[in-house]
Amino acid sequence: MTDVLARRSFRNVATPEAVDAVHGQLDDLWEDAPFVPDMDRMTFATAVIEAAANVVQHAEPESADPVELGVDICIRQTSLQAEVSAFGAASPAIDDGDPAMPGEEAESGRGLALIRALVTTVTFTRQDGTNTWVLSREPIGS
Template identity: 50%
Template sequence: MTDILARRTLEEPAAEQAIEDLHLLLEQLWLDAAFVPEPDRMAFTTAVIEAASNVVQHGIPAEGATLLLGVELTVAVARLRAVISEIGAAPMDPVPDLTGPTGPAALDDDALLEDYDESGRGLSMIRALVTTVTVEREGDTNIWVLSRDSGRN
């Protein structure tokens, strides 16, 4: 079992204010997790903000629903994890398969991801910055899970 050393959560309407609040939440997280190497912090922060921004900019609420952004951030000794939830969202069609190769070599093969970001770069960048990205549908929520293995030994 992996011990969680720091945790932060956020749930608010999927609007620009949520992104500003998420920046503050990440700053607080790093105060509690100062042991995480700076390159890991920067990469993880960038990926989380990009994923949350995609929800705010491109998320589609289900009929009659208000779209909420939910974020759960956890830090363990060697793993950073973010669960980004599009609560009250319309289903993604199709749900992207993000389990393929990551890193710079994968950036040219991301045609499917262009449906989720105008330029196709946002989610490709997320994939390059974290170790794993998954997406699934649970009830009325699209759930993105990002994890980054930390370089700390």
């Protein structure tokens, strides 16, 4: 495993303002990783923001406590990775298949398909009341 060259983490109540804060974290992150090509920055950032927005919009609390959004972003010389977590969330209905982009008239359902189109891999785990999506884009710049 190669060394981490830049990292940012965020955790707070899952609100629209939290998504804005994650966007700010991504903007700051690129200053520490100027070697990441613009196309990789744009596609990866779009996937991370989409995943964070999906937590805010769709995660249901498992208890009376609000869902918290956690994002941990890590840059290595040849890869970008983000863990997007919904802490205290109920188990979501997950389609483990490769979802197709819904038709033009559909009002929802584009999120996971868009994320999968923008990154190399997407994995999902659930442990101790936390849903986590791991997004990876590699190799960068190719």
